[in-house]
Amino acid sequence: MALHVFGTKNALPARLSAGNRFSRLAPLMLITGGAMRRFGTETDEAPPLSGTLGRLGSLEVRLARGPREVWRAQRLRYRVFYQEMSAKPDVVARVFRRDADRFDAACDHLLVIDHAARGRFGGVKPKVVGTYRLMRQSAAERLGGFYTQGEFDLAPLLARHPGQRFLELGRSCVLKPYRTKRTVELLWSGIWAYLQHHRIDAMFGCASFDGTDPDALALPLSFLHHHAHSQGEWSARAHAEHYVGMDRLPLEMVDAKLALKQMPPLIKGYLRLGARFGTGAVIDRQFGTTDVLVVLPVSAIDKRYADYYGGETPRRAA
Template sequence: MQGFGQGPQMPTTTPKGFLAKIDPRGWSGRLPGGIMPGILPVPPRRLKPALRQRRLENIGLPMTLGRIGSLEVRLAQTAKDVKQAQKLRYRVFYEEMAAIPNTLSLVSRRDRDEYDTLCDHLLVIDHAAAPDVPGKPGGQVVGTYRLLRQEIAERHGGFYSASEYAVEPLITSHPGKNFLELGRSCVLPAYRNKRTVELLWHGIWTYVLHHKIDVMLGCASLEGTEPSRLALPLAFLHHHAPAEGEWRVKAVPERYISMNRIAREGVDVKRALQALPPLIKGYLRLGASFGDGAVIDHQFGTTDVLVVLPVEKINARYVEHFGAGAERHAA
């Protein structure tokens, strides 16, 4: 989710749908936002055993999850793959945007934290582009998402977004549901187009079906850390797309920022939609709702909102678009 996570967007061609309507300007889908206080960059030696475990857990998934022309979407298989994703995140979050790196990220030129060893990393690779490492085969990683399944999160202290939102009550109140957290999504500027995002979402949909995911969640971001300047989009989400009833999630008390900044009758819906980041508009079209309260992420210079999307609530036309069995872009 900001991609569902952090990233950019695209031109319009058929088929119609949210992917065909994404604006190429300003897509940033970092899901979830920021590095949790106290989490240190992960030593590279820990990536290899973690990746071996992830590969065992993903037995049955095809190596290639989808293709469009020279673009391929697949999961990271090696430590090199993960490092390429981290380098891409650094370029987008720290060099292009306004995130503030810690010392080790600054030295390594990689956005990294302990969650990188727990997550699967979805990659879009352009095989027609110069490789990330000169002289080496493999093309260039141009887009990424980070995926954290509930069963793994529960073994290692919980979901990353729990630093911003009280997600545990939501999870414990749905003991039969299988949750997936989406995050750290980004795309290189030249690839912020329909094809790249179609492949990212095709990869996520394939992963969701394979692991029998019931609910996706994660933080999406609005640029800026002054809620008064974001009053219109925040109020729109509060009044027109709140997660209600069993799906309601509230920001943790010490970080809670009210989204109810304009009365419902005072919200100009057209202007609010224009003010929303393309990724959040994409979530709305999918059928997502949003948590109670925003959270300021000073490290990334954003104001975050929580996206909640039960798979059963996904708009039917998007399920049809990618295929009930994720066959649309299957390799």
């Protein structure tokens, strides 16, 4: 299953993806040889990250504090994914108007809160206007794997990096009136603080193209295959039963300028950050998308963005 921050499937720095609606960075599988491979333990984890992680005007980014705030994030996800986008809810989701699954309880939920939002009767009522679900590998180990392990075979990749810490980014969305540069910058300020606090080494996930016809996406898929293919120690591929070839056009037929023009803002943003993409795409019919695997070691993030999100900026001003 693939999800869209502004209108594709994962939040990006606003300078990279303003105009996109929502997004998903999908996760990894830690199963090797039929058993769970443990790369870390609870004893070497950092304590919970608390407090404000960034602020711009009335907008604050921080982690959810308790079940009620997680519930508010789930309601926002339902509103964006199922009411605004084309995702198809099951009976439970439709009845409770929440996008929820068994992984939510094991994840941290990053929130953007507008403290100046108005309630139905005109009074000030803080509102959750953006969210991102963060799943560390220790949580995935307890559950038997990461959320999207069914799409991509990542066990060989993880086995090549023992001792490194991986993070799944997913279930990201922003309420339509807040799809601006500063909202996404707040999300990524929060993600960057989270990466540093928990000493994350690499992120994985899915980015998505709208539509389920790979031939209609031949040019951008072929561009990623020929020019941004993950190789060597960071290579990974779609499971055989879901595999859709991305090399739909030969290299000499790929017009790079036109391909980038057709690329979702999310994917162009990941390219700028330094990400590479796995072998093979996956069709997600529930969400009406074609998913590609993003592989992004923290060390590969362009220094400009690392400095920007890690430095002292107005995003941390009250």
